[in-house]
Amino acid sequence: MKAIDISVYQGRPGRDWWQRLARDGWELAIVGSWHGAGANPHAEANLLEAKRAGLYVATYVALNAGSGRAAVRNGKQACGRAWDDLVFVAIDCETDGISSPIVSAAIDEVEQEGLRPIIYTAYWWWHGHFGNPDSFRHMPLWSADYDLDPALTLSPAYGGWTEAKLVGKQYDGSTETRHPMLHGVEVDKNIFDDRFMEEGDVAAIAELRAELRQARKDLEKVITAMGKEIVRRDDDLQNSIETGIADLRARVTALENS
Numbered sequence: 001m002k003a004i005d006i007s008v009y010q011g012r013p014g015r016d017w018w019q020r021l022a023r024d025g026w027e028l029a030i031v032g033s034w035h036g037a038g039a040n041p042h043a044e045a046n047l048l049e050a051k052r053a054g055l056y057v058a059t060y061v062a063l064n065a066g067s068g069r070a071a072v073r074n075g076k077q078a079c080g081r082a083w084d085d086l087v088f089v090a091i092d093c094e095t096d097g098i099s100s101p102i103v104s105a106a107i108d109e110v111e112q113e114g115l116r117p118i119i120y121t122a123y124w125w126w127h128g129h130f131g132n133p134d135s136f137r138h139m140p141l142w143s144a145d146y147d148l149d150p151a152l153t154l155s156p157a158y159g160g161w162t163e164a165k166l167v168g169k170q171y172d173g174s175t176e177t178r179h180p181m182l183h184g185v186e187v188d189k190n191i192f193d194d195r196f197m198e199e200g201d202v203a204a205i206a207e208l209r210a211e212l213r214q215a216r217k218d219l220e221k222v223i224t225a226m227g228k229e230i231v232r233r234d235d236d237l238q239n240s241i242e243t244g245i246a247d248l249r250a251r252v253t254a255l256e257n258s
Helices: 014-021 043-052 068-085 100-112 125-129 194-199 202-233 235-257
Strands: 001-005 028-034 056-062 088-091 117-121 141-144 165-172 187-190
Touching: 001 014, 014 043, 014 194, 028 043, 028 187, 043 056, 068 088, 088 100, 100 117, 100 235, 117 165, 141 194, 187 194, 202 235
Parallel strands: 001 028, 028 056, 056 088, 088 117, 117 141, 141 165
Antiparallel strands: 001 187, 165 187
């Protein structure tokens, strides 16, 4: 699957631009929403316009030495109405000062939102700046490797990842000497595994998210009711409410793990 990613620096290319990309065979748009020190004010508009043009949409959030959870929440706010349409959220790891707990917290935050997290990084940073840990080898990987070859290959391997976990490769991007353009806009070019995208079928994800949100609302209502009614000292009522809470919590957990 052909994909492009853009950041805050591309601004808002406009609806016609996204439609031209779709006609050219690009199928996935990844729009940066949080860049470590600030949000992309064009993220929501770009994602919505890309989706209307018929592209899958995703985002990436760049981590720094701060909170991984806050980075994801900032990205969510920037994505706005497009958040629930995202087929994945990439955790962007390429800034010194990031720690493994920060990465783990960001991953967990995305999962709690009912979305799929993946890791975006590159050999030069993960191996050369991060100590090459293999503790995230179970995560899907989107690797930056500007070899200009649109093939899903991982060479050299790093971080314990194998090509079985490689779901995307950024094979061409902006450097001092290269500035890939599409219809007048500078972009990064990628290739993604279409099987991975099919696993994130938008309709199925949306249905699961809706069910999860409803289960959480039901849980909150029961907990509120328990707080009001428990003062009556009715042991039978208390037992009934606590059983209901346990059942709902189990349901939420099952939905989060599905």
